[in-house]
Amino acid sequence: MIQHMGLLRNPLYMDVANSAYMWAAAGLVVLLVIAQAGLFMRRAYRSGKRMGMSEDQLKTGMRAGMISAVGPAVAILIGMMALVATVGGAIAWMRLSAIGSVMFELSAAELGTQQLGYSLGDEGLTEVAYANAVWVMTFGAVGWLVISGLFTPHMETVRQRIGSGREALLPVISAAAMLGAFGYLATGEVMSGSPFTASVAVGGLMMLALLQIADNRDIQWIREWALGTAMIVGLFAGVVTEVTLGGLW
Structure with a gap:
């Protein structure tokens, strides 16, 4: 009986998404990330020694860095639930270990399946559509890695040329690009029905409210938890709308 209940049956592509082969492939990438983190920590420690920092100062700095990383990690873990439910645990683990942006990964995966x-x-999502989503997620992040790896030493010169010497113009350009991209993605959800509209509206308002509080009171942990909290509140709003009002359109 359960097999014939659509709400309780996983899509067929999830068998591939959670297969042992997928976990093994994802594990190789995660091991590379861990190795890079260890290399950076060792170089940072040696650089601190060359700068004349004491052993206590280095240990304090490393401890402070580890503690400050807990908040973002937990926030990513909360957002990861949405990614696990859509692309499987292996890919979610790999992508968030390498990039750490739930918003980008969800957007990229959705774009890949929409094609x-x-x-x-x-x-009914096929394995081919799922593979397309994974490729979009992967290739979509390649540009960041190439730019940061090859052109970081020259970015200050590029930044000054783009802004033509006007510092205030650079944040405007970045904000406009982000608003355009996520506005396009949100529009499709808003037009899908009243529960989706409620999720987008409430989640967006919650995100704005949390960021406003964080800025006004200079509370870093609120910024770190803002995305995960807004997603959960938005999802809850969508469920409540569906239960109480149904699909108004």
Whole structure:
């Protein structure tokens, strides 16, 4: 009986997403990330020694860094639940270990499936559509790695040329690009029905409110938890709308 209940049956592509082969492939990437982190920590420690920092200062700095990383890690873990439910645990683990942006990964995966006429989580989503989503997530982040790896020493010169010497113009350009990208993605959800509209509206308002509080009171942990909290509140708002009002359109 349970097999014939759509709400309780996983989409077929999830068998591939959670296969042992996928976990093994993802594990190789995560091991590389861990190795890089260890290399950076060792170099930072040696650089501190060359700068004349004491052993106590170095240990204090490393401890402070580890503690400050807990907040963002937990916030990413909360947002990771949405990614696990749509692309599987292995890919979610790999992508967030390498990039750490739930918003980007969800957006990229949705774009990848949309090109073949599907949406994330669809019961009929094929393995090809799922593979397309994973490739978009992967290639979509390659540009960041190439730019940061090859052109970081020259970025200050590029930054000054783009802004033509006007420092205030650079944040405007970045904000406009982000608003355009995520506005395009949110529009499709808003038009899907009243529960989706409620999720987008309430989640967006919650994000704005949390960031406003964090800025006004200079509370860093609120910034770190803002995304995960807004996602959960937005999802809850969508469920409440569906239960109480149903699909108004």
